[in-house]
Amino acid sequence: MKITAFSIKRPITILMAIITVIMFGFVSFFKLNVDMLPSFNLPMIMVSTSYPGAGPQEVESILSSPFESALLTTSNVKNVNSISSEGSSMIMLEFEDKTDMDFASMEVREKIDMVKGMLPDEVSNPMIMKMNPNMMPIMQIGISMKGKDLSSLSSWANDTLVPSLERVEGVAKVDLNGSRYQEIKVIINPDKLSSFGINPSQLAQLIASENINVPGGTIKEGDFNILVRTSNSFKSIRDIRKIRIPTPTGDVIKLKDVAKIKLGSDKSSGVVKINGEDSLLLSIQKESGSNTTKVSKGVNKALDDLMSTNKNLKVNSVFDQAEFINLSLNAVKTNAIIGAVLSILVLLVFLKDLKTTIIMAISIPISIIATFVSMYFSDMTLNMISLGGLALGIGMLVDNSIVVIENIYRLKKLGLSSYDAAIQGTKEVASAITASTLTSVSVFLPILFVDGIAATIFKEMALTVTYSLVCSLIVAFTLVPLLASRLITDDAFNKENKVIEKIKDKYFFVLKWSLENRKYIALVLVLSLLFGGLSLTQVGFEFFPTADQGIIYVDVTSPKGTNIDVVEKTLTNVSKKIGAIPEVETTASLVSDSESNSSIMLVLKNKKERKKSDSEVSDEIRNKLGNISGCKINVHSASSMMSMSPSSSPITISVSGYEFDTLEKISNDIIKKVKGVDGAVDIKLADEKNAQEIRVNINKEKAAKYGVTSQMVSQAIKQQLQSSKVSSFSVEGKNYDVNIYANEAKSSTLSDLLNINIFTQTNEKIELKKIATLERNEGYHSINRTNQVRTMTINANVKDKSLGKVVSDIEKSIKDYKLPNGYSISFGGEVKQMNESFSNLLLALVLAVALVYMVMAAQFESLLNPFIIMFTVPLAFVGAVLSLFILNIPISMPAMIGFVILTGIIVNNGIVLVDLINRLRLEGKPTNAAILIAGPTRLQPILMTSLTTILGLLPMTLGIGEGAEIQLPLAITVSGGLIFSTILTLVVIPVVYSFLDDTKNKLYSRFGKN
Structure with a gap:
């Protein structure tokens, strides 16, 4: 290859190029924004209108209904949901994915203007707002000041504190709760x-x-x-x-x-207490595209400056997303480093040669650093998904280098010089390793057909893995042959590995027996597939893993009209009860200005300092509180970070119809049935007649x-x-x-x-x-409508079961319920998002399998050989499902992405094996003889490439560190599928090859074809 020859002839040039890439890589790394998850756009617009003094039904008929009629004609709108409450109408429009939200906002404004002229004079000007994930606060800070009452503190905060924080680079808005306006x-x-x-x-x-x-x-x-x-x-x-x-x-x-x-x-902005002390609560929102950790540092520095001039100022950091992000990303980085070290150790154990190991291992850091450059120019961020993609690819980055160096040494043994062996050896395997890389990255092409949040997650993972693998391919074509031509000695591969040789001997006899007893292998294959299918029916499903962020919310809903002082007293008692739990570090209670709704935010101690998870603490809180003076209690951890549901509950059941009394009867009947479902907790009707x-x-x-x-x-x-x-x-x-x-x-x-x-x-x-x-x-204190039809919503949380399992049981419990004409039941919340995302990813999986087959068909110029190799895919899926089942991990979006990625990885072992069998047969070897030679010959590289990938994922598989719950399903899926499939591939693929070859020969002989 010209690029390889150029690299060997111009080592200084290549060295300078590598240094340039490393330099740009480090600059890119430090310029990349840091966030928990990839940024994504919400295809939603909210229209908010106030009508002082009007009741819910009046708001519904005068505001919500005419607005809905106009807005339903908006281009690309999927659903129009409205909430009509005392004095206000809120309408939420949900659009198709990939809708131009700027244009949609303009069109919504036009529709609203058409109706606005017919409204009463008392109605406010409708406020139109595009929904943005950045509307959620990244920090919440409690403040108090010795010697100042809340009125004086509020005045100081509004005049001094808030402007100071809003001047911090990256801060979009600072909201102040609990203030007293004079x-x-x-x-x-x-x-x-x-x-x-x-x-x-x-x-x-x-x-x-x-x-x-x-x-x-x-x-x-x-x-x-x-x-x-x-x-x-x-x-x-x-x-x-x-x-x-x-x-x-x-x-x-x-x-x-x-x-x-x-x-x-x-008390117009609510009442705030931090650990029982009257305080103000600052909520910090960041600008779109800004670095969360940098914003957090800037805000904390501004607070430190203010505290230095105001000695009586007391600041209590209630919630800082940057802390969890830093802990999570550091855990991913550490896991990636450990995975890289383990992969290198695998090479050293197999090769027993330090120089050769270093040449192969050098692909890892250079490929990763080069990937940061591509990430920067792709406008990506450092987050759990993108870094997870790098960690996933670490073990695969050495695969190309292994093949190149092994072939270079083979040619050196045949008498070629180091220079010629490096050029010729790289050239011979260039098409093979290129095809292998293509199979690994081709599975990401279906992203073009994936919409919504699944596309966001898939894209980040796809780009990081693709960038790193392409970089490793370039390194294998340039730096690896350059170093090999100068550093590899003649005895580099001569050091006998007795353990590997014994394994090869055992494998030879197993393979020989398998070829002689193909029906038993077929039985094992069928049983594996059946057992995998059975396990799939028992594995739970969930939308997205919920990481233990150490934050729990306790929502307390009092009967409508309850005096704010009574609500405040109730919340104080609740805070005292749950604040005594050993795992709780901070309690922040907020009585909102709507009086009947209030909440407590619990910040738990660091994971290392507590014995219980956030879900276990949530269960303890439920047991402690029970029913309090007619109040309704909803306890939930920080909701799934990718959830777009307006409800904090993962399960929402909407009952739609027209008459309130009928809707309420149906809803109460459904609640009775849901209460009998194991795993469903905190079941309540969101729209009760209690006003x-x-x-x-x-x-x-x-x-x-x-x-x-x-x-x-x-x-x-x-x-x-x-x-x-x-x-x-x-x-x-x-x-x-x-x-x-x-x-x-x-x-x-x-x-x-x-x-x-x-x-x-x-x-x-x-x-x-x-x-x-x-x-x-x-x-009713509020009236909900979906697409102009009244709805009542039942909310429920999930405990000790997967979301999919609980929803499935709920569906079974209500399937025989007879609904009156004109009434319907539908599931929403995370359930709806899960179904939509899984449908998209299932399509991506089918397309990925087809693409991998087509890439291999082009490589082998054969339709049969890729078919043989594709037997590794169902075996890998069986291994992945069994791993998830054994470890009781639900199939979630990361796991689904793991299945897609596994499709591209797992066929590489089959390619290596079938390719050598074909070459030996071309040299005149009989089929079974070729198989018995190829199997043991390719055993070592197959084990090396598989083990480097598996051990590279080991830290992620063990779920070590903050936020590990997000990466765990993907790591288990890939590593479990790879382990199971690698073991069976070494036996099943040769047997399938032998069987299909015999079948082909019989058909040819029957039809007289040579």
């Missing part, structure tokens, strides 16, 4: 106010009119234009107290005469008699029950809202509601009870 409370005395003939609406307008700062134009004075501004803005709370209010009788009173004015704060409401029924005749309209009634009730912002002002850079309250306690009784005064157009007042009655109802 406000000016104007708490009116309804009796005093009405005694002066003034209603709340008039008072609100008057306060707003007394706080103005409006430009009035310009005047000309000489050569200058001077701005004229009308300014009468509030400077202090005293200015508000002194506001003069004219009464209908002509008197003038001050605001303080009819209202109490004071500085206060509100208490009071319906005001207006007597229209009585209302008309007093000149009162429904809008007047609605406005009066709203003023009584809700605060309303009437103005705002700024003092020394701090902004204050001025809010009117009709009730200082912010709560009213039914009696208070009935006694509300409604002011007529003539400013007369009439009590509500004279024109209306009150009716207590229990309604």
